[in-house]
Amino acid sequence: MTIQTLSNQTIALAGIAQACSLVHQLATAGACPSPAMQSSIGSLLKIDSDSVAEVYGGIAGVTHGLEQLQRQLANREQASAEQTRYAAQLVYLQKKLSGKTEMQDNIRAGIARAQAQSEHFGILHENVLANLADIYHSSISTLQPRIMVAGDPQYLGNQAIVNKIRALLLAGIRSTLLWRQCGGTRWTLLWSRRKIQDEARFLLTQT
Template identity: 55%
Template sequence: MSFKTITYQTIALAGIAQATYLVQQLATTGKADKEAMQASLGSLLALEPENPVDIYGGLAGVKLGLEQLQLQFKTHSVPNTEIARYAASLVFLESNFSANKEMLKTVRNKIKVAKAQSEHFGIAHENVTANLADIYHTTISTINPRIMVNGDQTHLSSPQTVNKIRALLLSGIRSAMLWKQCGGSRWRFIFFRKKMRSEIDFLLSELESKKIA
């Protein structure tokens, strides 16, 4: 079965949008949607999913990301330039990261350790978040150009908040990898905007209908 469909590309893109929105939330307010953050961080530990939706624990896991995409796709102008910058940077970094086979192997091995740790403490535990943050900090953040996160210095000076931001950036890389694996590319993003916008609306309506039912 091929995963190179507009549906899975949209879900992967929603994963990127969700991670970057949560990063912005944390950097500016010190808080973020807990359920969305748990789904995004959980995507890092889904090492052998049956399909792309399972990576986020189901479609509901990227609901926030789909909502953010819907806002971004409503107009040709960019309503949230900060999130767009983070997303573009993640896609660029993913290409350089994926080309570094040694780093890929290192990250995968470290994530296996984090997965075992999460089975003991739970994905939301600060020790697990700190571990995931360290993986990002010691590997991907060494690739230039580094992502510079803007926000309130009060929150950006908090070690716990910084750990959450770094762990979410790592999850954004995971989604960027999925986007590419599902056939996503810059050209598809440009030329298939209308199809993606329709798919976003459809997926959100599916989530809404399940909630009503």
């Protein structure tokens, strides 16, 4: 059965939107909803899954992202310019990453270590987040242009918050890869905007 369906593309897009929203919240307010963050970080550690939704622990895991996606597509409540910029840069950087086999191997090895850590400490333990942050810093962060996160200096100077932000950006890369695997392209966003909006609305009724 193909995974290249509009529903799966919408779920993956919600994963991107969720990661970007949580990054923005951490950078500007120093905190974000723990359940949404657990689902986003968990998607990084889900190596094998029976479905796209299960990557996030079920559709409920991307409720926050679906809400963000629907609002943006409906133009009723625009996502912040920063969130939109993060999403666009994640899509661009994931494409650059796709051509770097050694970097991909290093990321996979690091995530495998983080997965083992999470089984011992828990998904949101500081050691797991620090490991994922280091993976992002030593790989994605070396690609140009780097994602420059905007926010309050008091939060961006806090290493624990920075680790969460970097881990979430890595989760955003994971969702972007998943979106492409589901057949997502920039043309999908241009030509299927209303269909994606309707699908996001429908999926929210399933959470």
